Amino acid sequence: MNHERSRELYDRALSVMPGGVNSSVRAAPRPYPFFVERGDGAHVVDADGNRYLDYAMGYGPLLLGHDMPESVQSAVQSYASAGPMYGAPTEVEVDLAEFVARHVPSVEMIRFVNSGTEATVSAVRLARGYTGNDKVVVMQGGYHGAQETTLVEGEPGHVHPSTNGIPESFAEHTVPVPFNDHEAITEVFEEHGDEIACVLTEPILGNNGIVLPVEGYHEHLRDLCDDHDALLVFDEVITGFRVGGLGCAQSRFGVTPDVTTFGKIVGGGFPVGAIGGKTEILEHFTPAGDVFQSGTFSGHPVTMAAGLATLEFCAEEDVYDHVNALGDRLREGLTEVVADRAPEYTVVGTDSMFKVVFTRADSGPQSECCAAGCTQDAACERFGECPKNGADVGNAETDRWERLFWPAMKEEGVFLTPNQFESQFVSYAHTEADIDRTIEAYERCL
Incomplete structure (x- = not known):
């Protein structure tokens, strides 16, 4: 992907805005963030014309996606x-x-x-x-x-x-x-x-x-x-x-x-x-x-x-049925990928929220009761090691998530929130095809 225009914009921004941004987390992608030109349904397009499937969704406000009904x-x-x-x-x-x-x-x-x-x-x-x-x-x-x-x-x-x-x-x-x-x-x-x-x-x-x-x-x-x-x-x-x-x-x-x-x-x-x-x-x-x-x-x-x-x-409309069904489909797919590629990791989330936390668990994969994301079910084999609080998440492999996994997903054309901690979101604009493409990208990048 070409990012020359984003690099130029960030260079200008560093001269007039602290850290080149107006909210600290936006500077997290390294070596510099991409600058968004516009939103399009479930996607954003950056200043260089690169198109990303968007799961940041403005950090949560865009339940309906980028195109207003x-x-x-x-x-x-x-x-x-x-x-x-x-x-x-x-x-x-x-x-x-x-x-x-x-x-x-x-x-x-x-x-x-x-x-x-x-x-x-x-x-x-x-x-x-x-x-x-x-x-x-x-x-x-x-x-x-x-x-x-x-x-x-x-x-x-x-x-x-x-x-x-x-x-x-x-x-x-x-x-x-x-x-x-x-x-x-x-x-x-x-x-x-x-x-x-x-x-x-x-x-x-x-x-x-x-x-x-x-x-x-x-x-x-x-x-x-x-x-x-x-x-x-x-x-x-x-x-x-x-x-x-x-x-x-x-x-x-x-x-x-x-x-x-x-x-x-x-x-x-x-x-x-x-x-x-x-x-x-x-x-x-x-x-x-x-x-x-x-x-x-x-x-x-x-x-x-x-x-x-x-x-x-x-x-x-059927907004919640749609986004929650997609959320389940995504988390279930990610749980299968994680069980195969990185069984120590934990898929979390509910409704239209999701994340893979790079935990360091020694137990087996998540049980069927948590197949669509950790539910804190005591019957799950992972219950004793799944994240229960902020410290548990903080002990995950945060550097691996930020320095290796996030950039790899970006190159796949998938925009995730740029750290281990903040939630990701499915919107009404996402489709089953988007979800399946995302699961395949996780499989390649984990």
């Missing part, structure tokens, strides 16, 4: 042509809020913002304001955006910021625990229960491999929060309107949080975030309550129109 395109064009934005409410904000409240179990009220990070920042502030407590429990390896409360690392009682630029004092009230560890979270509540404002967790770790909860884990979190008057906050920025369909992951797992954060799909591919939850909690946001939250671009009419039209399309 006519109804979505019409809604976006209509609201864009009526004026960029107003600094005043619009009807479409109410329409989208009502749609989300009808379908997501935890949502009675919702506040729209501009990014997943802004949503989780606001949710943490809301939890602290509502409970009067300061401590926030998070999962090690979970990701909740670029915010000071959650950019931490360490063990309970020995926590420090995970990046420069954050005062040590900001980490004092954050308590990281391993995902899927009943004992660890129980001990934290025994010691700090009357100080905890919330437990903030992704229902499925989506930025550190794809790690599903073990049986009973979310129910245990729900019980602990209820017993100590803390809030359970699900970060569904990735899983929202992807896992569990319109009811989101919380409906899939049957556990209803007090507050849910959204992003990505709820904006139909445009910048968005949202905080939803019980009325008695959400009304603590200003102007109804005393927890300040505001934003110039919040509820942007074009974003609201794109989000509503996208979700309505999903409700009316």
Whole structure:
């Protein structure tokens, strides 16, 4: 493949943007990223004319692929042509809020913002304001955006910021625990229960491999929060309107949080975030309550129109049946390839999410119960060695994935997220032929 134009663009970008990018992960491909010129259904075409089958899908927002259905395109064009934005409410904000409240179990009220990070920042502030407590429990390896409360690392009682630029004092009230560890979270509540404002967790770790909860884990979190008057906050920025369909992951797992954060799909591919939850909690946001939250671009009419039209399309068409069936087909094919080529690796994912984690397991291949991705089923032969938390994924062969496997897949014309950790996505634009081609590429590259 020729990449001269991308190289020239990256050279220019390095002079005017830190690292040549506007989001750090985009610089991960070595020696330089390819620059995208346009999207086309399930593909992207780069500045040099190279065409890739796309499984990054904008890191999750593009459930429908790169080509907006006519109804979505019409809604976006209509609201864009009526004026960029107003600094005043619009009807479409109410329409989208009502749609989300009808379908997501935890949502009675919702506040729209501009990014997943802004949503989780606001949710943490809301939890602290509502409970009067300061401590926030998070999962090690979970990701909740670029915010000071959650950019931490360490063990309970020995926590420090995970990046420069954050005062040590900001980490004092954050308590990281391993995902899927009943004992660890129980001990934290025994010691700090009357100080905890919330437990903030992704229902499925989506930025550190794809790690599903073990049986009973979310129910245990729900019980602990209820017993100590803390809030359970699900970060569904990735899983929202992807896992569990319109009811989101919380409906899939049957556990209803007090507050849910959204992003990505709820904006139909445009910048968005949202905080939803019980009325008695959400009304603590200003102007109804005393927890300040505001934003110039919040509820942007074009974003609201794109989000509503996208979700309505999903409700009316076979979107979830299509993408989930393709996800199963892909993970089943990858499981067969891995069993033959690299039995120590683990295929993970659910619905339209997937990944192959380069684990170092010594046990046999995944059992039939996990043939379409690790389900944390205790009956699986791999159960004792499949990833249970972020540390398990971190112990995988990350350099092999990034330096050898990702470039090989790129040369096959398959665009994956450029590290071992971040999820990959099937879209409504993908076909069975795309899936079969992808499985064949994995077989050649593993």
